[in-house]
Amino acid sequence: xxxxxxxxxxxxxxxxxxxxxxxxxxxxxxxxxxxxxxxxxxxxxxxxxxxxxxxxxxxxxxxxxxxxxxxxxxxxxxxxxxxxxxxxxxxxxxxxxxxxxxxxxxxxxxxxxxxxxxxxxxxxxxxxxxxxxxxxx
Numbered sequence: 001x002x003x004x005x006x007x008x009x010x011x012x013x014x015x016x017x018x019x020x021x022x023x024x025x026x027x028x029x030x031x032x033x034x035x036x037x038x039x040x041x042x043x044x045x046x047x048x049x050x051x052x053x054x055x056x057x058x059x060x061x062x063x064x065x066x067x068x069x070x071x072x073x074x075x076x077x078x079x080x081x082x083x084x085x086x087x088x089x090x091x092x093x094x095x096x097x098x099x100x101x102x103x104x105x106x107x108x109x110x111x112x113x114x115x116x117x118x119x120x121x122x123x124x125x126x127x128x129x130x131x132x133x134x135x136x137x
Contacts, residue, residue: 003088004045013127015049015094020123024053024060029090041084045091048077052104052119059116067116071107078104094130 011034018027028050035046051074053116058066078101091097103119 002040002086004042004086004088004091005088008042008045009090009127009130012046012049012095015046016124016127017054017078019049020126022056022060022120024057026052028057036137037053041080041086044077044080044084045086048074048081048104051077052100053082056120059113062113064111064113068111071104071111071119072109074104094127095124098099100124 012031015027015031015034018024018030031046031050031053035043035050038046051070055067055070055074058070059066087097100122103122107115107119
């Protein structure tokens, strides 16, 4: 199985920028074609971010049913990332993956809207500060 590496960071960078700006629909759109083109288990990284972004759209619109359903699906994608050993040090160091995973998993099975507040405030590390980019400079 392959792990998340620098080439995957390059693919996900624009989507991460959009997520951090709370442009969740645009994030979803940007990452969707990468998710569709990725044939292996790595696609679950993109898919998890897409589903969290979509859940945040529903949260912002006070659509509890939509937010709940997408967070449930995102939890499944985080499980798959672990199951297929896709996680890497780079995924953690550049994206704060563990923090996001914990926040998603902290949303209860029967949430209320306020259960999404912390997740809505989550931001990935700023791509301009990713250490592999700094080393390249």
